Amino acid sequence: MTMADKTLRTCKKGHNYFKSSDCPTCPICESEREIESDFLSKISAPARRALERKSIISLERLSEYSEQDILKLHGVGPSSIPKLSGALKEAGLSFKKTD
Numbered sequence: 197m198t199m200a201d202k203t204l205r206t207c208k209k210g211h212n213y214f215k216s217s218d219c220p221t222c223p224i225c226e227s228e229r230e231i232e233s234d235f236l237s238k239i240s241a242p243a244r245r246a247l248e249r250k251s252i253i254s255l256e257r258l259s260e261y262s263e264q265d266i267l268k269l270h271g272v273g274p275s276s277i278p279k280l281s282g283a284l285k286e287a288g289l290s291f292k293k294t295d
């Protein structure tokens with residue numbers, strides 16, 4: 197193993213990372229993607245399908261909706277809301293505020 201095995205790379209999003217292989221995948225983007233899709237795996241299948249139908253497949257998209265909007269979607273039960281808001285909170289986001 198020499199230092200030349202690892203090269204500093206910069207991905208499209210500007211993350212700097214070292215990779216020893218030819219794999220162009222940025223580990224930071226990779227883990228971000230995991231967080232994003234992970235919230236969908238926490239909720240029930242009908243709720244997941246309801247969100248996917250609305251193209252709500254990222255937490256950023258989810259944060260554009262209020263709790264009430266999400267509850268109105270067919271298939272989303274009240275039990276999904278704490279899971280979704282917890283996932284949003286972890287990402288520093290929240291449901292849209294309604295007055």
Ligand SMILES: [Zn+2]
Nearest residue numbers: 207211222225
């Ligand atoms: Zn990246």
